[in-house]
Amino acid sequence: MSIRVTFLGTGGAVPTTERGPSALLVNREGERLLFDCGEGTQRQMMRFGTGFTVSHLFVTHLHGDHVLGIPGLIQTWDFNDREEALAIHAPPGSKRHLRSLVEAGGYRPGFPVNIHEVKPGTVALSGDDYEVRTFETEHRNVRSMGYALLEDDRRGRFDRERAEELGVPVGPAFGRLHEGEAVELDDGTVVRPEQVVGDARPGRKLVYTGDTRPVDATVEAADEPDLLVHDATFASDRADRARGTGHSTGREAAEIAARAGAKHLALTHISSRYAGDASPIEREAQAAFDGEAFVPDDGQKFEVPYPDGGGDTEGGSE
Structure with a gap:
C-alpha cells in the first residue's frame, strides 16, 4: 500500500513562475486527501497528473495563499457533474469565511460541501486504518493548525x-x-x-504544518514521523523577518525535525525572494538535520516509506 505525496504548490504568499501557493496532495492507495488549496491548485492537479477525485480538504488557516483555489476547484467539480460530498476541515472560526469562498459570486454547487471546524488536538478524520489529527501552530494574526496523518499498526510478519x-x-x-x-x-x-506471527509493525506518519513558527506541538504531533512537511519560508539571514511574519527558517524547521525524530524533511512555503535559488534554505537545513532534508519543486512526488522498511515503498522523491 503506497502513500504518494505530490507537492502541488511550494511557494510563499506571492506566487512565482516556478512555485505556486500552498497545496499538498496525498494519495493513499487511491484515496486522495488535499491539504490547503492555494490559487491555481486545480491546474496543478491537472498538470502533474494527481487525479481529480478528492473527498477531504484540510485547511491550515484562512490566508489567501492557502484557500483562494477553493472557488475554482469547487466550480470545476460541479461542471464535471460531481455528486460526491466534499468535506472541508478547518480551524475554529473558519466556517463562515469558507462558506463565502465555496459560494463565491452567489454560486451554489450542486453537490454537498460540508465544512467542519476542528479544534487543535483532536481527530479531524477517522479512516479504516488511519486517522488525521490536528495540532496547534503559530502564525501571524490568524488561527492556524497543522495535520498529522497517522496509520494504525500493521500485522506482524508471517513466519x-x-x-x-x-x-x-x-x-x-x-x-x-x-x-x-x-x-x-x-x-x-x-x-x-x-x-x-511477529510483533505488530508501526504504520506510516506524515506531518504537515502549514505556515508556522517552530512550535513544540509539531514535535508532539507524531513520534518519529516518516515525512515532516514544514514551513521554511526564509533562510537564517532573515530570521527576524521570519519571526515578524510568523514563519520559520530552514534551520528552525530542521531543528524541529531533529527533535521530532523525523526521517525526511520537506521544506515548503519558499519566499519569492528565493525564486531563482532556494539552496540557502536547503543547505542550512541539511547542516542541522541528520535525515534527508530537501526543498521540493512544484510537481515533485515523494513515496512515504514504512518505518521498518517493509511494505511496497522504499521512500524517496522523484
Whole structure:
C-alpha cells in the first residue's frame, strides 16, 4: 500500500513562475486527501497528473495563499457533474469565511460541501486504518493548525517456515493465522497466531504544518514521523523577518525535525525572494538535520516509506 505525496504548490504568499501557493496532495492507495488549496491548485492537479477525485480538504488557516483555489476547484467539480460530498476541515472560526469562498459570486454547487471546524488536538478524520489529527501552530494574526496523518499498526510478519515446521498446511490456514485466528490441525494440535506471527509493525506518519513558527506541538504531533512537511519560508539571514511574519527558517524547521525524530524533511512555503535559488534554505537545513532534508519543486512526488522498511515503498522523491 503506497502513500504518494505530490507537492502541488511550494511557494510563499506571492506566487512565482516556478512555485505556486500552498497545496499538498496525498494519495493513499487511491484515496486522495488535499491539504490547503492555494490559487491555481486545480491546474496543478491537472498538470502533474494527481487525479481529480478528492473527498477531504484540510485547511491550515484562512490566508489567501492557502484557500483562494477553493472557488475554482469547487466550480470545476460541479461542471464535471460531481455528486460526491466534499468535506472541508478547518480551524475554529473558519466556517463562515469558507462558506463565502465555496459560494463565491452567489454560486451554489450542486453537490454537498460540508465544512467542519476542528479544534487543535483532536481527530479531524477517522479512516479504516488511519486517522488525521490536528495540532496547534503559530502564525501571524490568524488561527492556524497543522495535520498529522497517522496509520494504525500493521500485522506482524508471517513466519511461513515456522508454520510449516508446526505442520500447518500451505493454503488458507496461513491467512487465518496471519489475521489472528487459531488453526486446528488434523491431529488435534492447535497453532496459535503468536507462534507464527511477529510483533505488530508501526504504520506510516506524515506531518504537515502549514505556515508556522517552530512550535513544540509539531514535535508532539507524531513520534518519529516518516515525512515532516514544514514551513521554511526564509533562510537564517532573515530570521527576524521570519519571526515578524510568523514563519520559520530552514534551520528552525530542521531543528524541529531533529527533535521530532523525523526521517525526511520537506521544506515548503519558499519566499519569492528565493525564486531563482532556494539552496540557502536547503543547505542550512541539511547542516542541522541528520535525515534527508530537501526543498521540493512544484510537481515533485515523494513515496512515504514504512518505518521498518517493509511494505511496497522504499521512500524517496522523484
